[in-house]
Amino acid sequence: MPGSMSKLGGLAVGLLAPARSGALSNQIRGVVHRSVLRLPPDHPDPWDYKHKGFNYIDGLKDDTQAHLHQNSKLIVIEGNIGSGxxxxxxxxxxxxxxxxxxxxxxxxxxxxxYGNDLRNYYSKFPARYRLPDISMFYKNPSGELSAAMQDRIFNCRFDQYLNALAHILNTGQGVVLERTPHSDFVFANAMRDKNYIGHEYFKHYYFVRKNALPQLHFWPHLVVYLNTPTSKCLENIKRRGNTDEIATVDERYLKTIEESYKDSLREYRNHSKILAYDWTKPGDTDAVVEDIERLDLDFFEWHSGDVMEEWNTIVDSIGWNGWRQYVTNKYDARMLAFDGIPKHEVGELYTNPRDTGHFLHVMRKEVLKSPYGYGYIAKNGDHQAGTTAWHTGHNLPEPWYEYYFREAYYDDLTSHETSLDLDSDSYDPDYVHHHH
Structure with missing residues (x-):
């Protein structure tokens, strides 16, 4: 039956909360359709965290708990490639x-x-800095940079998850997020099974994952899993018409993802509510909304397991403001998750220091056409910022960034060549041809 609840490998994943009756029923405040959501007249306006950030001083004038209401929830949609x-x-x-x-x-x-597409400069970059996008990966899935791409994707999913949490705590608005760093391993498994990534990196991936996930602290309130047969996923992928994707994402690849999701759901089940649907034919969204409305996504007792625990063990405004700053700033979370993890035994992630120097030269001379970093290039219309533009964890003029590896990383890259040559006068356009 389309859209029906399902079981996967003996794992019951249709965890609908039973309807309650009696005195307690009036105390349940579940997620509701936006048309019937009623907020009090004094509900605070959303905090503009993308332009203001959020720090201790901000916490004195804007209380996190005041933003939160019954729809302040994180819902995650999971499913195979092409599942809908x-x-x-x-x-x-x-x-x-x-x-x-x-x-x-x-x-x-x-x-x-500034609208610069870094892929347009890949011919000038050292090979290690030509990270594939998904189309490039599909064209050459066994390439030397597939592991580096997967490593970057996990980092960015980590940032995106923190962004979702930051949005909820700063505005009160709920978030529907597609995939999380928690489920990202289903792709690492599929890539390893097809030998797209090597054994060294595969071990490293799980080491990083084990270290990083606890630093996110909060788990989703609800995971909605679409159980779509691999044959149907293949149909949908072929309908998209990308011949490279069709060649790479074959039945074996999808089967590994499907099997890995059983482990992912078992892990989610310890912390989140789960709704799973047979999505052979796309179900009715209205019915899914009704199922969500019947769930109690606020209930937690210490003796009832760990589901919802992370959202219910913070009891005062100081604690909530602290976590709000943590997920908005992202610096401490990233430092605890990724700093200090050695990569010297992972050949697929190795970067030659000389390559880093040349990459910075290319960025200065060809891409940015400036010795300055992002946000500080006057000819590009950036406002001149002084010492007040400094922020913990990065040097961008803005207090908040979406992804560390979009622009913030650039401030942290250093090399002997560029530190001693601020104007990149030693830039050698033929470096790539000489060294590759």
């Missing part, structure tokens, strides 16, 4: 009044604020 996640995610967000966060794509970090 995006369509459902958009429709759910529209009906519930949530904001939709599409699945992260490499394109999101390969075009900078």
């Amino acid at each position: 996640k995006t369509t459902l995610a958009k429709q759910l967000a529209d009906q519930l009044g949530f904001v939709h966060f599409p699945e992260f794509r490499m394109d999101d970090i390969l075009i900078d604020r």
